Amino acid sequence: MNLSGRLAMGMMLPVVALLLALGFIHGVTWPGILLAGGAIVVVLMTAEMIARSLSGTPAQLVRAAEALSRGEQAPMRAADSDETAELAATLAELSAQLGSRQHLLEKTVESIRDPVVVADEHGMVVIANAAARRLYSVEPGFDTLTGVRTFQNYYPDGTTVMPIADTPMARSLRGDDVDDFELIVRPQAPDPEVCLVANARPLRDDAGNLRGAVAVLHDVTAQRRAHQALVEGEQMAQAIIRTALDAFVQTDQDGIILDWSPQAEALTGWTRSEAVGYRVVELVFPEELRLAHRQRITRFLQETAAGGMGMRYETASVHRDGHRFYVEVSLNALRRGDGWIINSFVRDVTHRRIAEEQLIQAQKTESLGRLTGGIAHDFNNMLTVITGTIEILADGVKDNPQLAAIAKLISDAADRGAQLTSSLLAFARKQPLQPAETDVNDLIGEVVRLLSQTLGSQTEIKTELGRDAWLAFVDRGQLGAALVNLAINARDAMPDGGTLTFATRNIQLGIPEAVAHGVERAGDHLVIEVIDTGVGISPSHLEKIFDPFFSTKEVGQGTGLGLSMVFGFVKQSGGGIEARSEQGCGTNFRIYLPKGDGIAQRAAEEDDLPVKGGSETILCVEDDPTIRDYVTGQLESLGYKVLVAANADAALAIVNRGTAFDLLFTDIVMPGSMNGRQLADTLMTGRPALRVLFTSGYSDGVLPAQQARGGRGIPLLTKPYRRSELARQLRRCLDLQVDFQGDPVPQPYSVQPDLERFLRENPPDKK
Template sequence: MNEALSAYPKGSATRNAIGGLATSSLLPQYFASLTRLAERLCRAESCVVLLDGPDGLLRVDRAEGANENEAEFLEMALGAVDRVSQQDFGATVRAAAPIIGRSGERLGLVAVSGRATSGMRLGEALRETMIALADEAAAIIESTGLELLPDRNALCTLADTLPAIIWMQGGAGALFVSDRAYEITGVDRGEAVTALFEKVHPEDRAILHQACEDAFVRRVEVRYRIAHRDGAYHWHAAAIAPVTDLGGSHAVGVAVDIDGHLSLGGIQTGDGARGAQLNIFDRQQIWTLSQDLLAVLDLGGHILDANPAWTDGLGHGVDGLLGADIFTLIHPDDRQAARACLALAMDGSRDRQGEYRIRDAAGRYRPVTTSVRVDSRHVYFYGRDMSAQRESEEQLRQAQKMEAVGQLTGGVAHDFNNLLTVILGNAESLVDTLSADTEARLHAELVMSAAERGAELTGRMLAFARRQPLDARSTDVTRLLGDLERLLRRTIGESFEIEFVHAAGLWPALVDPGQLESAIVNLCINARDAMGRSGRITIETANMHLDEGYSRQHSEVQPGQYVMIAVSDTGCGMSPETMARAFEPFFTTKPVGEGTGLGLSMIYGFIKQSGGHIMLYSELGVGTVVRLYLPRSQAVAAGATERRTDGAPMGNETVLVVEDEAMVRDHLTKQLDSLGYRCIPAQNAAVALALLRSPIPVDLMFTDLVMPGGMNGRELAEEARRLRPELKVLFSSGYAENALLHQGRLPRGAHLLQKPYRRQALAEKVRAVLDGDAASA
């Protein structure tokens, strides 16, 4: 042993270490992976790491006590000054290796021990394993800054004797936590540091975590609650500051128990001298600045003092609260539970949590989570208003519900549109070929009419699902409403007044004008139906700026400039229950057969898809206002949608038809043949590209957007244009998914024919694309 000690440069410290190594209270999780690696590579049963320092060796595995061969084991380990050491002790095999850092300096030693009967063997394999373990240990030490700890071993020992929680933290987490933390919480020292953090009150974890992060660059003070052994939460005050002489990111924190010694509104509890000693913060400032509800009560529940949050949050003046029974502020249905909570706190001397409705100054009840603690004289009350959180949770639930329903309706509408395309097209062909006076033609016309109504229904479903392709452009809303006024007056009827209030200098809106017209007409029809025999509809416009504050209240809204259109009526209004479901598809208050329940849902989906916002205000017996907020456009505005002319233009060009649905592909080919075009059918993108690589002439590619097989219509069009730059492209789809058209909008310059379509629309669109410039895909 003496030879081993003399070979080691730090002789005196090493001799002390043999008598009993100093053991760090460093949390063991840093070397847990090393222990597992040793067990896997060489069947080791224990793995010890010794850190090198100027004051001696520091053992960081924190074993519960030396075994009977501890001295022999350490002597063998200390022999590994600059080489791997292996020894066979009969039934036990031991090995050690120096831990060498990146710059070549020795950081310490790693030693393992295991039984020969378990498979641990001397030899070259064990030597290579020890080198690998030493390299892994060096990586752990240098990445976490653990090599700095041995220099401060004496300070760590001192910290363990103080009646405060003291810790050192590095970039990878806690490097040292004093004994006090484990003593007061009851956490076993063998557990990970996360076990200590889990003892912190859930509401305080985020602020404590942020304080620890900020402490790497500046001094931070924080107050938090942590559960003691008996389960009761105690308030602790902590100061954390960066340490600049260690290099890298390090900080040291000190926390003391201030529970029962906090000065609340002039009421001093506990020992005054100790309270002054623990005055890490200006407690009166905490009392004043806290946004949570704090109060001190007598044992009967009467308020002795309350902080300003009662005024700022609930509107109650503090002077008016003094002497009041706190239970009179609690909703009658919650009082019994609140009294039971206080009684339990008095019996058990533990914090008791609950959630109750507390009345504000306006008479409204707010959900408030509470915690109370009782001593021999007082009740300490803590409350947090959960109104904003509950509202956010409800908005999230509503958004998730609407999204789920939207996906369902969009998928159904897409598949249904493929069927309607064939039904409508064949019915139209029958009408054209049958004599006008035959019963068969009458039946064909009924089929065509029913298919058109089905197409209108699926269009509304797609609008709600935000999958209807929009041709958004800069639109003069004032001009659009002016062009629409005559239609609206004729639709609403003479018994109802309709008034337009246009804002001067109204901005242009970025919106699909055709869809906006449809939305306005739907809102006016709803308003008419709500008013009975007579009433007034007012359509107003205004320029609006929705700021950051509004956006925080309505998370789906982007701050910015909007064009607002409000449609109000003097009808019967809606109840809160009806308003909550107003935008749901198929929800209607009209009698069976008088409404689809898709009007408002279609408008909701259209506005959201346009990047806008919609708000609904209603009061029973007064009326309803629907406000549409459309994004402002910076481009020159257009007016209403252009009207199509009659006629079915023909052609003789070659059209490549790409459609995965065989029934739709055959129908489309027949329709184009009847219009004079030469058609080449392709069932998927691969076949279409093969045809385009051949010398076959193609003037137009008519492709579905949504296709199986790995390549959708837009990707096919991009590849086709690389093969034939002058190729013209026309898209078709039952809906346009975001993956194909960015946020549901058509790419600039692209053409799309929405399913289902009639022969006339098909003829006009194909002719228009062929006669125009090559469309960009």
């Protein structure tokens, strides 16, 4: 190679090395290319000029050129000739320019934020910028292959140590190109580890000989940590979604399902594989609500785009098996590109809605109870006077047909008034009840025998009674009236005839089922079904059938209190009632009653014997003066001695004076320091065998539902009552034998009434 070639190569090597480093860091750019080209041209022109003028060059010019070839400045002494002087000046200027450019390039590499390391072919560090020195603590002259390190390289898993032979620099020194190689560098404590992406290239001369390698490393620690936090956040979000009580559904803005949690599977019956990719509106919304749902989502996205924070609403939903339930949906939306991702949390609120509806019904019932209860006491007192005295009047005018007919009209009107008041109190759950263990199958048998004579031949009555049906704890008489009421409604719903079915079965209700059926508590219950094949009930009417005074019959054909009376009675008994119906497919009423735990009481039979009085002394406690005078007259007409008290305090004063009496006859609801029940409890504390007969037309809850249980059971005479009913109840209380604890004493011939009943039902001539 001639002199000009040697000069060019010597001057190009440092320039090329620095430009390669810049190229790895920032890529090839037009300013870089121009800078490199200009430097190379200058070097070549200078070398050519030197070669042409050195035919007789002195030794100092040769030494200056060799210094320039090493990238060093070449100081020159004054020359003897003008030509030599000019050449020396040119060399000096060129040396200064090269030094300035080399210094500029070194400063550029030093200022790069990413670590840059250049090594020669032996692995010795030639260039290490400030970032590389901070990270690796290495200086030029460090042996990258054998030097003692103050750091350790790891593979991306952070646990596997990387051998020196696998490092990017070592691989490039073997001639490999390394692109986007990830590694972790752990310096000495306390410096934290660093995640890097390395790019490395081998450096070769024009002949292709390996002259070194350059490695540029980019710190991606922040990005990796952000990505890891994103991954962990996503994992946490998925864990929350899959362990949440609510179902999670994710859709795009068109309603296509993107995600479907296990709770959504349990709620709707559709598996994730079946749901993803389908439109949610077609999967779980009733057809009549789909348009409203689409409109709601459109409005929601418009509000979200305007800065809204979310939406919450309740709606009906449909299960895979077809049954409907109610859900509460909470929505939020996230922008994704030009569209939206909608996240929905869905909660089953069916039981809550049922509870709310029951609360509303209870509040309506309570309001009506306060309205009717306030007047029921006085109204029943007045009816008691009417129904009691009309018997006396009827007896006095029995020989005058015209007056006897008038007396009967009065009596019938009083009975209808009493029935109306009883229905109102039944709905309001304020009527006095006497619940006991009742054989419902036996009661239904009696009801069927009664109905077979009144419903007509067009109505076929069938029974499907469970043989092992439990006893129910319920007021037998009120239950019978409720069943008759339902049967009459069924007959009216079958104008062309049909089938009426009574059925019983046992059921055990858990807490959710008890709430759904509206019963007071979970546990064992007896179910009574009254099923007809009539015209059915429309959905709009089905929601109102238990409301008071609601009726689909024409004016004058019903009061609208029949079903409300049944509803109130059942709820007051601690049970529940529900109706299922479709138009044209009949109606099914289901009554849930709590299971009894004793022996069924024998059905009370009407006493056909004449009215019988007595000579005992009765303490009569009544706050209403009109009723007090009426009852006193009735008791005295029956032969009894009467002690009269206007309230509990007056009654206690009579007792404290030591006045003897045989029976306490007291109203339940009374003003003063205590009511009738409290008075009875006070007197029975010292006299367990005391006979007590309660009377009331409105107990207002002071008489406990359990009062008919056990030996402390006290009979109740419901207002309004007739003279004959008063006389029979008094004799039943006075003739009942009790021990010193107040418990009934078994009679020697207590089986006689059952025997007489059996003989009536199975006369000997049927053999």
